[in-house]
Amino acid sequence: MTTSSSERGVSLGMPELPAPGYPDDVRERLERDARDVIARYPDSRSALLPLLHLVQSEEGHVTRTGMRFCADMLDLTTAEVTAVATFYTMYRRKPSGDYQVGVCTNTLCAVMGGDAIFEELQDHLGVGNGETTDDGKVTLEHIECNAACDYAPVVMVNWEFFDNQTPASAKRLVDDLRAGRPVDPTRGARMCTFKETARILAGFPDERPGAVEAGGSAGPASLVGLRLARGETAPARVVHPREGGPHEEPQDSAVHEPSPTEHLSSHDAPQDTSASDPAHPAGPTAEEGE
Numbered sequence: 001m002t003t004s005s006s007e008r009g010v011s012l013g014m015p016e017l018p019a020p021g022y023p024d025d026v027r028e029r030l031e032r033d034a035r036d037v038i039a040r041y042p043d044s045r046s047a048l049l050p051l052l053h054l055v056q057s058e059e060g061h062v063t064r065t066g067m068r069f070c071a072d073m074l075d076l077t078t079a080e081v082t083a084v085a086t087f088y089t090m091y092r093r094k095p096s097g098d099y100q101v102g103v104c105t106n107t108l109c110a111v112m113g114g115d116a117i118f119e120e121l122q123d124h125l126g127v128g129n130g131e132t133t134d135d136g137k138v139t140l141e142h143i144e145c146n147a148a149c150d151y152a153p154v155v156m157v158n159w160e161f162f163d164n165q166t167p168a169s170a171k172r173l174v175d176d177l178r179a180g181r182p183v184d185p186t187r188g189a190r191m192c193t194f195k196e197t198a199r200i201l202a203g204f205p206d207e208r209p210g211a212v213e214a215g216g217s218a219g220p221a222s223l224v225g226l227r228l229a230r231g232e233t234a235p236a237r238v239v240h241p242r243e244g245g246p247h248e249e250p251q252d253s254a255v256h257e258p259s260p261t262e263h264l265s266s267h268d269a270p271q272d273t274s275a276s277d278p279a280h281p282a283g284p285t286a287e288e289g290e
Contacts, residue, residue, distance in 0.1 A: 019064035019078075027069070030058065034073045037203055044074050048084055050202045052091050057198035061092035090201075097132045098193040099177045102143035102156045103170070109145075113166065114153040118142050120167040125174060137178045150221040151186070158197040160185035163219070187219055 021027060033054055038047045048070060055066030067081045074081075085091045092100075103118040104110075121140055125133050132139040148154045151163030155170055162173060163186040176183050183191045189211040192200075200206050 019068045022058075022065060022069060026058065030054065030069060031073070033202075033204070034069075038073065040203070045076060048074060048076070048081065049088075052081075052085055053198045053202035056091060057195045057202060060098075060195050060198075061095055095132070096194065097137050097139035098195075099138050099157050099174075099191070100159075100194055101138050101140050101174060101177075102146075103140070104144070104146050104148075104152070104154045104156070105142040106145040108149045109153040112152040117153055117155065117165055117167050117170045121170055121174060124171050133178065135178060138174050140174075148222075151219065157183070157185065157191060158194050159201075160188045160191060162186055 022030060034047075034051055037050050037054065038044050041047045051070045051073060052062055052066070055069055056062050059066065062085045064078075067078055067085055070076070071078045071081045086093070101121070103114055103121065105114045105118055118140075122128060125138060125140055127133055127138075127140050130139070130141050143156065146154050146156055146161070148161055148163065151161070153165050155162040155165045155173065157173070157177070162170075165173075173183065177191070185191065189206070189208065192208065192211075206212060
């Protein structure tokens with residue numbers, strides 16, 4: 001017994017029509033910007049990545065119209081452009097929110113509370129992975145490692161870092177974004193919309209006052225190893241015994257000065273993170289050996 005193509009869910013209809021072009025005024029403006037981008041490269045096809053950011057800044061995602069525009073400007077086929085646009089996750093393929101909120105759920109962030117943050121944000125916003133709130137403000141997604149493991153768990157909004165998050169702080173963050181309140185990342189300039197971010201990634205100046213000066217950089221925790229490698233020593237610290245609690249140090253007791261090669265574990269300088277919060281769904285951090 002055979003099944004028909006309709007029963008198998010296979011469409012044998014007309015092929016998809018070519019993508020429509022941009023309106024004349026939009027096309028003229030984008031062409032000026034595109035020529036500026038292309039002029040930076042000895043080989044025009046090398047400009048494809050920033051041009052995809054450029055068309056994404058126009059509509060908030062990469063449409064078939066945007067891919068056709070890139071192909072026309074670079075003398076490529078739409079298939080070649082589509083192959084690149086579908087390979088990189090930074091290019092959106094469907095309408096999304098003004099703020100892309102990504103919760104890292106890779107190994108370290110996950111065990112430090114990333115999974116709990118993601119679950120609570122889904123409930124709080126009423127959306128699933130890759131979905132957008134009804135007001136069009138926030139698109140929530142879980143993402144892979146952001147190379148900021150020393151600040152786990154990490155949330156990113158439009159590629160800006162929000163370090164050492166908890167479910168409560170993450171919910172405040174998305175509430176502020178939806179309400180239009182100013183939001184500053186842990187490291188970097190004040191938040192702008194996804195379209196504005198895409199234009200910056202296309203290679204155009206960030207014209208917001210003070211944005212360049214506030215640009216993000218490596219935080220202190222990320223630079224500890226580099227400083228030790230250079231022979232710089234950390235400030236002297238007296239660490240109380242884990243079981244004994246605070247106590248008076250004798251006046252003549254020697255203060256240990258760590259050497260550049262000495263390992264400083266997390267027990268030497270405990271940090272407040274979501275995992276050490278007794279109210280956190282994962283529970284308080286267990287003592288060593290428990």
